[in-house]
Amino acid sequence: xxxxxxxxxxxxxxxxxxxxxxxxxxxxxxxxxxxxTESDREALRSALxxxxxxxxxxRTKVTPDLIESADRLRVVxxxxxxxxxxxxxxxxxxxxxxxxxPAANTQxxxxxxxxxxxxxxxxxxxxDASIRAGEWRRKELRGIQLxxxxxxxxxxxxxxxxxxxxxRAFGMRVVAHDPFVSADRASDLGVELASLxxxxxxxxxxxxxxxxxxxxxxxxxxxxxxxxxxxxxLVNAARGGLVDEAALAExxxxxxxxxxxxxxxxxxxxxxxxxxxxxxxxxxxxxxxASTYEAQRQxxxxxxxxxxxxxxxxxxxxxxxxxxxxxxxxxxxxxxxxGYRLGRLLAGLEDAPPSRIDVRYGGPRDGVLGPLAASVAxxxxxxxxxxxxxxxxxxxxxxxxxxxxxxxxxxxxGDYTNYVELSAASGRGRGKGRRGMVVGGAxxxxxxxxxxxxxxxxRIETEPRGTCLLIRNQDQPGxxxxxxxxxxxxxxxxxxxxxxxxxxxxQSFGVVRIDEELPAETLRELEDLDGVEEVRQVNFD
Numbered sequence: 338x339x340x341x342x343x344x345x346x347x348x349x350x351x352x353x354x355x356x357x358x359x360x361x362x363x364x365x366x367x368x369x370x371x372x373x374t375e376s377d378r379e380a381l382r383s384a385l386x387x388x389x390x391x392x393x394x395x396r397t398k399v400t401p402d403l404i405e406s407a408d409r410l411r412v413v414x415x416x417x418x419x420x421x422x423x424x425x426x427x428x429x430x431x432x433x434x435x436x437x438x439p440a441a442n443t444q445x446x447x448x449x450x451x452x453x454x455x456x457x458x459x460x461x462x463x464x465d466a467s468i469r470a471g472e473w474r475r476k477e478l479r480g481i482q483l484x485x486x487x488x489x490x491x492x493x494x495x496x497x498x499x500x501x502x503x504x505r506a507f508g509m510r511v512v513a514h515d516p517f518v519s520a521d522r523a524s525d526l527g528v529e530l531a532s533l534x535x536x537x538x539x540x541x542x543x544x545x546x547x548x549x550x551x552x553x554x555x556x557x558x559x560x561x562x563x564x565x566x567x568x569x570x571l572v573n574a575a576r577g578g579l580v581d582e583a584a585l586a587e588x589x590x591x592x593x594x595x596x597x598x599x600x601x602x603x604x605x606x607x608x609x610x611x612x613x614x615x616x617x618x619x620x621x622x623x624x625x626x627a628s629t630y631e632a633q634r635q636x637x638x639x640x641x642x643x644x645x646x647x648x649x650x651x652x653x654x655x656x657x658x659x660x661x662x663x664x665x666x667x668x669x670x671x672x673x674x675x676g677y678r679l680g681r682l683l684a685g686l687e688d689a690p691p692s693r694i695d696v697r698y699g700g701p702r703d704g705v706l707g708p709l710a711a712s713v714a715x716x717x718x719x720x721x722x723x724x725x726x727x728x729x730x731x732x733x734x735x736x737x738x739x740x741x742x743x744x745x746x747x748x749x750x751g752d753y754t755n756y757v758e759l760s761a762a763s764g765r766g767r768g769k770g771r772r773g774m775v776v777g778g779a780x781x782x783x784x785x786x787x788x789x790x791x792x793x794x795x796r797i798e799t800e801p802r803g804t805c806l807l808i809r810n811q812d813q814p815g816x817x818x819x820x821x822x823x824x825x826x827x828x829x830x831x832x833x834x835x836x837x838x839x840x841x842x843x844q845s846f847g848v849v850r851i852d853e854e855l856p857a858e859t860l861r862e863l864e865d866l867d868g869v870e871e872v873r874q875v876n877f878d
Contacts, residue, residue: 345367345368345369346367346368346369346389346390346648347369347371347387347388347389347390348362348368348369348370348371348388348389348390348391348392348644348648349371349373349381349384349385349388349390349391349392350370350371350372350373350374350392351373351374351376351381351391351392351393351396351397352374352392352393352394352395352396352397352416353374353394354392354416354637354640354641355633355634355636355637355638356637357634357637357638357641358392358416358636358637358638358640358641359637359641361638361641361642361645362641362644362645365645365648365649366649367648367649368645368648368649371384371388381397381403382403382406383406385403385406385407385410386406386407386408387408387409388407388409388410389409389410389411389412389648390410390411390412390413390414390644390647390648391407391410391412391413391414392413392414392415392416392640392641392644393413393414393415393416393422393423394415394416394417395417395419395422396422397422398422399413399422399423399424399428400424400427401424401427404424404427404428404431404433405431407433410431410433411432411433411434411647411648412433412434412435412436412644412647412648413428413433413434413435413436414436414437414640414641414643414644415435415436415437415438415640416438416636416637416640417437417438417442417627417636418437418438418439418441418442418627419437420435420437420657423435425657425658428658429658434647434653434656434658435656435657435658436640436643436644436647436655436656436657437640437655437657438635438636438639438640438643439495440495440639441627441632441635441636441638441639442626442627442632442635442636443495443496443499444499444631444632445626445627445628445629445631445632446496446574446626446627446632447496447499447500447503448503448629449574449600449622449625449626450496450500450544450546450572450574450598450600450626451500451503451504453572453574453598453599453600453620453622454483454488454542454544454570454572454598455483456598456620457542457570457572457595457596457597457598457618457620458480458481458482458483458542458570458596459480459481460478460479460480460596460618461620462620463478463618464478481541481595483504483507483508483509483542484507484508484509485508485509485510486509486510486541486542487509487510487511487512487539487540487541487542488500488504488509488510488511488512488540488541488542488543488544489511489512489513489514489531489536489537489539489540489542489543489544490504490511490512490513490514490528490543490544490546491513491514491515491533491536491543491544491545491546491547492514492515492545492546492547492575493513493515493518493522493523493526493528493546493738494546494547494722494737494738495737496546496575497513497515497544497546498526500544500546501513501526501527501528502526505527510529511526511527511528511529512528512529512530512531512535512536512539512540513526513528513529513530513531513536514530514531514532514533514536515530515690516690516721517690517718517721517722517738517740518530518690518738518739519690519691519692519738519739519740519763520690520692520763521692521739521763522692522738522739523739525739533561534564537561537564537565537566538564538565538566539566540565540566540569541566541569541570542569542570542571542572543565543569543570543571543572544571544572544573544574545557545571545572545573545574545575545579545580546574546575547575547576547579548575548576548722549575549576549577549578549579552720553579554578554579555578555579555580555581556579556580557571557573557579557580557581557584557585558581558584559581559584559587559588562581562584562585562588562593562594563588563593565588565593565594567593567595568592568593568594568595569594569595570594570595570596570597570598571585571594571596571597571598572597572598572599573597573598573599573600573601574598574599574600574601574626575601576601577601577602577603577604577605578603579601580599582602582603582611582612582613583612585597585613585616586612586613586615586616587612589616589617589618589619590616590617594618595618596618596619596620597616597618597619597620598619598620598622599613599619599620599621599622600621600622600623600624600625600626601624601626602624605623605624606623607621607623643655654730655730656727656730657727657730658727669702669704669705669708669709671755671780671785671787672698672700672702672705672708672709672755672757672780673705673708673709673711673712673728674712674787675755675757675778675779675780675787675801676696676709676710676712676713676716676757676759677712677713677715677716678716678778678787678789678801678802678877679713679716679757679759679776679777679778679789679801680712680713680714680715680716680717680718680719680759681716681717681719681801681875681876681877682716682776682789682792682801682875682877683713683716683717683759683761683774683776684716684717684718684720684721684875685807685873685874685875686774686776686792686793686807686873686875687761687773687774689763689773690740691740691761691762691763691773692739692740692741692762692763693740693741693742693743693761693762693763694713694714694717694740694741694742694743694759694760694761694762695743695745695758695759695760695762696709696710696713696742696743696744696745696757696758696759697745697746697747697756697757697758697759697760698744698745698746698747698755698756698757699746699747699748699749699750699753699755699756699757699758700749700753700754700755700756701749701754701755702755706744706745706746707744708728709744709757710732710742710744711728711731711732712728712731713742713759714731714732714734714735714740714742715727715728715731717735717740718731718734718735718738718740722734722738750777750779753779753780753790754780755779755780755785756777756778756779756790757777757778757779758775758776758777758778758791759775759776759777760773760774760775761773761774761775774792774793775791775793776789776791776792776793777789777790777791778790778791778801786800787800787801788800788801789801789848792807792837792846792848793846794839795837795839795846796837797835797836797837797846797848798835799833799835799848799850801877802850802877802878803832803850803851803852803876803877803878804850804851804852804853804854804874804875804876804877804878805848805849805850805851805874805875805876805877806847806848806849806850806851806855806863806872806873806874807846807847807848807871807872807873807874807875808820808846808847808848808849808863808869808871808872809844809845809846809869809870809871809872810844810845810846810847810866810868810869810870811843811844811845811868811869811870812838812839812843812844812845813868815867815868816845816866816867816868816869817834817836817847819866819867819868819869820847820849820863820866820869823859823862823863823866824849824851824855824859824863827855827859827862829851829852829853829855829859830851830852830853831849831850831851832850832851832852833848833849833850834847834848834849834850835847835848835849844870854874854876855874860872860874
């Protein structure tokens with residue numbers, strides 16, 4: 338164990354780190370590295386007293402009680418991508434930055450996904466087992482050629498994009514589904530964008546590259562598997578839980594799916610009673626996506642550099658959370674809060690994924706456009722991407738998704754001394770392409786309280802908080818009453834109802850604040866009402 342010198346910043350290793358990372362830390366001025374990889378929980382807790390940084394992999398759980406014992410901790414570094422073992426809210430409350438190594442395993446995971454596809458297509462594991470059993474089953478083990486086939490890629494983040502390049506090198510046509518990737522980004526990758534319903538039956542093979550959330554657990558279930566092409570291949574090297582494993586076993590057993598390749602599972606290790614164990618034409622690997630020497634070396638070095646830069650240079654640009662409160666940023670907190678809620682609003686209204694969002698600020702504050710743009714990006718992308726977003730990393734992740742955030746300083750609008758307006762657009766460059774939805778907000782009074790003041794061409798004033806229904810309808814009698822009836826039958830309590838009317842346009846726009854989010858069937862019932870043209874639901878909290 339390394340002993341720290343007087344005045345050194347102590348870095349605690351709770352889990353093993355490769356030598357490249359350790360040497361990077363030790364070479365930095367003022368850092369002392371202590372190896373506690375063999376320490377028990379209580380010894381680790383004791384070591385964290387006075388320490389500046391903690392580096393973990395997946396084994397060590399960074400819980401609130403562990404964080405509380407670290408009185409001077411500034412950084413928690415995760416040597417890997419996932420941060421499920423770190424309580425990020427607890428760290429943020431203590432002003433501790435949480436860092437990870439998001440890009441280090443990109444190549445290795447993409448290669449493994451493609452290896453599973455190749456193994457499934459050419460029945461490699463069956464062929465290997467048959468030879469070891471003394472067989473020679475050349476005629477029976479006929480596979481499929483990938484060249485000329487169509488690959489469906491669901492999710493065009495870092496790893497999905499790398500899989501696309503490999504598929505194109507194999508002569509495959511690539512169709513992708515990612516509702517939040519722009520047409521420009523898809524064009525750069527050479528892929529065709531499609532809805533999930535269009536993609537499933539069109540592809541000879543499908544590979545998943547999306548994060549796991551409660552909303553998309555079981556993303557590929559019986560309905561989706563049934564919609565897939567007869568004899569097609571499914572690959573999942575992303576997250577366990579995305580695929581309904583019982584339904585997948587049935588689809589393979591019936592012969593509807595030709596094969597599958599899995600590196601991740603809902604429960605790991607795979608339980609002895611899992612139906613997948615007896616499923617035919619299934620290639621397994623035990624969560625090996627990042628398990629290459631190169632990936633582990635890059636992970637170790639990347640997290641060491643991020644921790645070093647944070648401690649030595651005060652550079653927290655790699656943080657997944659913001660180790661500060663927005664209100665501390667030169668009084669820009671209320672403006673950032675407004676931008677965040679406008680981003681949420683725009684995301685709820687804009688169907689087509691834009692390639693650009695223009696962020697306009699009219700007000701007295703200089704230097705606020707950067708934090709404001711980042712807050713808008715957080716609000717717009719927050720429920721759509723992984724890892725967790727905040728004002729530190731939101732703009733770089735938006736750029737990865739092909740979304741440009743353009744900052745525009747304007748004059749104050751009307752009587753609003755702090756006005757923020759967002760407009761979505763497709764196509765590159767200012768003023769080019771399709772212009773989409775426009776939303777605007779302002780800060781009111783001496784307390785700078787946020788208000789939504791514009792939605793499209795409607796002028797309205799409402800507070801952006803809680804769950805709101807946005808209803809566009811014909812300006813005719815009975816609509817408000819009918820809306821109230823449907824909400825009453827759904828046991829939805831109406832807290833507020835704000836209405837705006839378009840002069841001469843024959844249309845009205847309502848903002849209805851309700852206590853809880855409505856299910857999809859109630860939203861459809863509202864849209865089916867006479868005179869109602871569109872209903873959207875947005876949660877601002």
